[in-house]
Amino acid sequence: MIRPFVSELGDLQNKILEMGGLVETSVHNSIRSLVERDESLMQGIWVAEARINQLDIENDEMATRLLALYQPVAKDLRFLTAAIKINSDLERMGDLAINLAQRSISLLSRPPFRPLVDIPHMSKTVELMVRKSLDAFVRRDAALAESVLLADDEVDELKDSIYLELLDLMQQGVAPPGPAFDLIFIAHNLERVADHATNIAEDVLFLIKGVDVRHHHLEQA
Amino acid sequence: MIRPFVSELGDLQNKILEMGGLVETSVHNSIRSLVERDESLMQGIWVAEARINQLDIENDEMATRLLALYQPVAKDLRFLTAAIKINSDLERMGDLAINLAQRSISLLSRPPFRPLVDIPHMSKTVELMVRKSLDAFVRRDAALAESVLLADDEVDELKDSIYLELLDLMQQGVAPPGPAFDLIFIAHNLERVADHATNIAEDVLFLIKGVDVRHHHLEQA
Numbered sequence: 060m061i062r063p064f065v066s067e068l069g070d071l072q073n074k075i076l077e078m079g080g081l082v083e084t085s086v087h088n089s090i091r092s093l094v095e096r097d098e099s100l101m102q103g104i105w106v107a108e109a110r111i112n113q114l115d116i117e118n119d120e121m122a123t124r125l126l127a128l129y130q131p132v133a134k135d136l137r138f139l140t141a142a143i144k145i146n147s148d149l150e151r152m153g154d155l156a157i158n159l160a161q162r163s164i165s166l167l168s169r170p171p172f173r174p175l176v177d178i179p180h181m182s183k184t185v186e187l188m189v190r191k192s193l194d195a196f197v198r199r200d201a202a203l204a205e206s207v208l209l210a211d212d213e214v215d216e217l218k219d220s221i222y223l224e225l226l227d228l229m230q231q232g233v234a235p236p237g238p239a240f241d242l243i244f245i246a247h248n249l250e251r252v253a254d255h256a257t258n259i260a261e262d263v264l265f266l267i268k269g270v271d272v273r274h275h276h277l278e279q280a
Numbered sequence: 281m282i283r284p285f286v287s288e289l290g291d292l293q294n295k296i297l298e299m300g301g302l303v304e305t306s307v308h309n310s311i312r313s314l315v316e317r318d319e320s321l322m323q324g325i326w327v328a329e330a331r332i333n334q335l336d337i338e339n340d341e342m343a344t345r346l347l348a349l350y351q352p353v354a355k356d357l358r359f360l361t362a363a364i365k366i367n368s369d370l371e372r373m374g375d376l377a378i379n380l381a382q383r384s385i386s387l388l389s390r391p392p393f394r395p396l397v398d399i400p401h402m403s404k405t406v407e408l409m410v411r412k413s414l415d416a417f418v419r420r421d422a423a424l425a426e427s428v429l430l431a432d433d434e435v436d437e438l439k440d441s442i443y444l445e446l447l448d449l450m451q452q453g454v455a456p457p458g459p460a461f462d463l464i465f466i467a468h469n470l471e472r473v474a475d476h477a478t479n480i481a482e483d484v485l486f487l488i489k490g491v492d493v494r495h496h497h498l499e500q501a
Contacts, residue, residue, distance in 0.1 A: 123361050127353045130351035137344070144368060147365060147368070226458060240443075
């Protein structure tokens with residue numbers, strides 16, 4: 060049975076939103092478990108990762124099938140190529156959430172050397188970027204997508220300041236190298252999640268503004 | 281004027297190969313400049329990055345245009361969706377090459393604390409993965425693509441051993457934290473380049489083996 064095209068597009072969009080929700084929750088819980096020093100908060104992350112990987116395959120396959128079956132043009136075609144790219148970004152964000160959880164587990168095995176303030180703040184900013192990039196996708200909201208691009212600069216600054224502070228604490232002998240590395244990698248991986256949210260926001264802008272802009276660019280090249 | 285479809289596909293493939301060549305050379309030169317302590321070897325990397333970014337936009341637009349214009353099915357459709365994903369991977373590999381160059385510049389500003397052996401070895405393995413993944417794409421060579429997946433495990437091991445050795449040297453007070461971090465991030469970014477080469481190899485396998493496998497997977501799910 061062939062279902063209406065628009066209903067299939069809606070399904071694909073919902074599955075992308077589901078992935079986004081899983082990514083956001085996984086990132087949130089990996090950092091919360093670190094702050095509250097409670098490893099049990101991370102239990103759902105590996106289940107979420109398995110579901111994200113399953114959705115990645117299903118969405119990719121669905122987008123390809125819809126391209127073949129309906130041969131869409133213009134806006135629907137852009138939606139499907141954007142969906143393929145957003146899907147791929149979300150799958151990698153799922154991997155990064157696992158990395159965050161692994162570093163958090165490593166950190167929880169040793170006593171904390173200082174209270175965590177910057178990392179939870181950075182994580183909150185990144186989680187919001189993830190949510191906004193997908194809200195912008197659903198609502199085709201260019202202003203919201205652009206706000207994600209702006210937040211990315213803030214995240215870069217936060218990462219640099221965390222990095223420099225930890226380097227300084229290590230040089231003073233306050234921070235042991237192992238845990239300091241773990242925290243630096245957490246900041247680094249949060250930044251990578253933010254980069255993927257930025258990619259999604261860029262895809263949303265392309266989806267909204269259309270191919271004509273880029274055609275124009277190409278004709279000039 | 282509408283050109284033959286097959287000729288357009290060939291152009292797209294050539295532009296993807298050009299990106300791959302630029303990525304491989306940029307990675308190679310950023311590490312070589314570090315080993316030979318010669319910053320001048322990095323001069324071409326920023327020019328290469330600009331070209332990679334230009335090709336990213338052009339290829340994305342070209343693939344989308346070909347999907348709309350020719351509404352391909354089966355193998356050609358899979359080629360175009362693979363091209364969109366491979367293009368996106370290569371663009372990010374270009375960003376990583378810039379990160380490698382920046383860390384190398386930072387390291388060249390200070391005296392070396394030990395000879396570099398593992399990093400050039402790791403880089404050589406990663407460069408080969410990049411080349412093989414794109415050769416596999418051009419030749420539709422599944423065995424070659426699978427060899428890239430195997431090499432990824434070796435790269436992960438190399439990264440872990442570099443990480444542990446540098447952590448140890450820092451704890452002994454032999455490696456200053458700043459340069460040790462730079463080297464760890466170089467190993468980390470080389471691993472990320474390898475991850476993207478692995479993504480490309482996976483896309484090539486999907487391109488060769490087709491959607492039917494995944495359809496089957498979906499029907500079971």
